Amino acid sequence: MLTSALAETDLHRAFAVSPQRKPRAAESAGQIGLAMSFARNAEIYAEGETAGYVYKVISGVVRVSKLLPDGRRQISAFHMPGEMFGFEANELHHASAEAVVPVKVVAYKWEGVLGTEKQSASFVRELLTLTVLGLRHTQDHLLLLGRKNALERLAEFLLEMSARMGGSAVLELAMPRHDIADYLGLTLETVSRMFAELKEMGAIRLESARRVHLLDKAALKALGA
Amino acid sequence: MLTSALAETDLHRAFAVSPQRKPRAAESAGQIGLAMSFARNAEIYAEGETAGYVYKVISGVVRVSKLLPDGRRQISAFHMPGEMFGFEANELHHASAEAVVPVKVVAYKWEGVLGTEKQSASFVRELLTLTVLGLRHTQDHLLLLGRKNALERLAEFLLEMSARMGGSAVLELAMPRHDIADYLGLTLETVSRMFAELKEMGAIRLESARRVHLLDKAALKALGA
DNA sequence: CGGGATATTGACTCTTATCAATGCCCGTGG
DNA sequence: CCACGGGCATTGATAAGAGTCAATATCCCG
Numbered sequence: 001m002l003t004s005a006l007a008e009t010d011l012h013r014a015f016a017v018s019p020q021r022k023p024r025a026a027e028s029a030g031q032i033g034l035a036m037s038f039a040r041n042a043e044i045y046a047e048g049e050t051a052g053y054v055y056k057v058i059s060g061v062v063r064v065s066k067l068l069p070d071g072r073r074q075i076s077a078f079h080m081p082g083e084m085f086g087f088e089a090n091e092l093h094h095a096s097a098e099a100v101v102p103v104k105v106v107a108y109k110w111e112g113v114l115g116t117e118k119q120s121a122s123f124v125r126e127l128l129t130l131t132v133l134g135l136r137h138t139q140d141h142l143l144l145l146g147r148k149n150a151l152e153r154l155a156e157f158l159l160e161m162s163a164r165m166g167g168s169a170v171l172e173l174a175m176p177r178h179d180i181a182d183y184l185g186l187t188l189e190t191v192s193r194m195f196a197e198l199k200e201m202g203a204i205r206l207e208s209a210r211r212v213h214l215l216d217k218a219a220l221k222a223l224g225a
Numbered sequence: 226m227l228t229s230a231l232a233e234t235d236l237h238r239a240f241a242v243s244p245q246r247k248p249r250a251a252e253s254a255g256q257i258g259l260a261m262s263f264a265r266n267a268e269i270y271a272e273g274e275t276a277g278y279v280y281k282v283i284s285g286v287v288r289v290s291k292l293l294p295d296g297r298r299q300i301s302a303f304h305m306p307g308e309m310f311g312f313e314a315n316e317l318h319h320a321s322a323e324a325v326v327p328v329k330v331v332a333y334k335w336e337g338v339l340g341t342e343k344q345s346a347s348f349v350r351e352l353l354t355l356t357v358l359g360l361r362h363t364q365d366h367l368l369l370l371g372r373k374n375a376l377e378r379l380a381e382f383l384l385e386m387s388a389r390m391g392g393s394a395v396l397e398l399a400m401p402r403h404d405i406a407d408y409l410g411l412t413l414e415t416v417s418r419m420f421a422e423l424k425e426m427g428a429i430r431l432e433s434a435r436r437v438h439l440l441d442k443a444a445l446k447a448l449g450a
Numbered sequence: 451c452g453g454g455a456t457a458t459t460g461a462c463t464c465t466t467a468t469c470a471a472t473g474c475c476c477g478t479g480g
Numbered sequence: 481c482c483a484c485g486g487g488c489a490t491t492g493a494t495a496a497g498a499g500t501c502a503a504t505a506t507c508c509c510g
Binding site for chain 1: 367
């Protein structure tokens with residue numbers, strides 16, 4: 001049995017609530033969106049909570065995850081600046097979202113987006129496209145979790161992060177090993193060992209735990225793709 | 226999942242199909258949707274193929290999967306009668322779809338939705354809802370693949386199938402062990418052993434390999450949920 | 451009936467998890 | 481400015497769960 005991915009203290013930290021957690025009714029007449037800030041590990045929304053808003057990342061990195069009663073956690077996605085998250089089919093969030101690092105987002109009222117008829121049609125189409133893209137990413141991730149080994153998973157992860165950072169060969173990982181593990185369906189120890197193995201192979205170099213140099217992207221692609 | 230919330234009439238308007246195009250194997254070229262039949266294991270569409278249509282299952286069961294070059298396969302979903310599949314963000318399918326058993330589907334032209342300006346926002350909205358529901362299912366499946374053990378996976382699978390068959394305690398599995406394994410990220414031998422274990426526990430009874438009696442749903446829920 | 455596909459069961463291996471010790475980095479306070 | 485401490489990461493030893501390989505068993509479908 002896979003045991004707890006979160007220690008008691010981690011849970012406390014993860015569920016710490018930052019001051020202005022709830023998007024309040026738009027105060028400005030413009031009602032474009034509501035800017036909000038979250039501290040590291042602060043909760044943006046929780047599983048089971050009422051879902052009235054969609055969010056766009058302005059800065060920082062957000063993780064979306066689901067938790068089992070015994071603490072096992074699966075992160076379904078990390079969201080970077082420019083990306084949107086928080087879409088729900090009904091009124092409740094079925095996953096939770098937290099700030100990996102200090103985060104700024106803009107919250108848009110879901111009702112405002114979908115409620116009116118004509119003016120929002122193009123925006124709804126755009127949301128549809130975004131959601132289909134999210135679905136595709138998630139299906140790719142199913143393949144990773146269901147059928148790839150630890151080394152392949154980490155290689156794919158590094159390539160994905162690199163691609164989303166503009167393809168740079170040096171990348172700064174915002175998240176700790178623990179989060180990477182919960183994204184890749186591994187333990188943090190295994191993630192650490194796979195870093196060591198990629199290092200050994202000469203595929204990467206670690207300037208620090210968080211700063212990774214991708215030396216041989218072809219080798220990583222051979223593993224991860 | 227993905228039970229269609231679309232009224233027939235909406236579909237008819239949105240997906241008017243011109244005859245004589247892909248999808249192949251059309252049996253009747255109605256103006257509305259294209260009825261098609263597929264034999265067991267026949268391909269409905271392939272990964273990388275041009276995606277011009279969305280599909281609705283009329284009868285049978287469809288599996289959607291992705292394949293690695295070395296043959297490892299991950300099934301992301303089984304689709305039952307009434308459900309829709311085949312949504313794509315761009316012009317290519319990023320997974321393939323095959324008939325698990327003899328299948329009848331109706332294909333609708335996708336262009337009707339995103340292309341024209343006339344479509345009502347409420348209609349696009351319904352498509353969005355379907356896609357978001359698909360995303361939710363896929364994210365739940367991530368948790369299963371990333372963090373649950375073999376017994377839990379099979380228990381959840383059986384409950385899911387039961388729920389989609391209307392909650393009956395006796396269920397007829399359309400797919401072989403191999404497909405279940407590729408859906409659950411296991412080998413067929415492990416699936417077989419977990420069936421034996423659930424049997425041993427008294428949670429299920431196998432009338433045959435494909436016909437399963439769910440004797441103790443509570444026990445299954447304790448495992449799978 | 452017979453035969454191929456499908457499923458079960460067994461013996462053994464291997465990858466990854468678990469448990470545990472140590473190391474490292476960085477911010478804080480003396 | 482250095483020492484301390486806490487969070488984070490690495491590394492090691494061992495265990496467990498699932499995979500692999502292989503031998504039957506069973507079920508359809510002709």
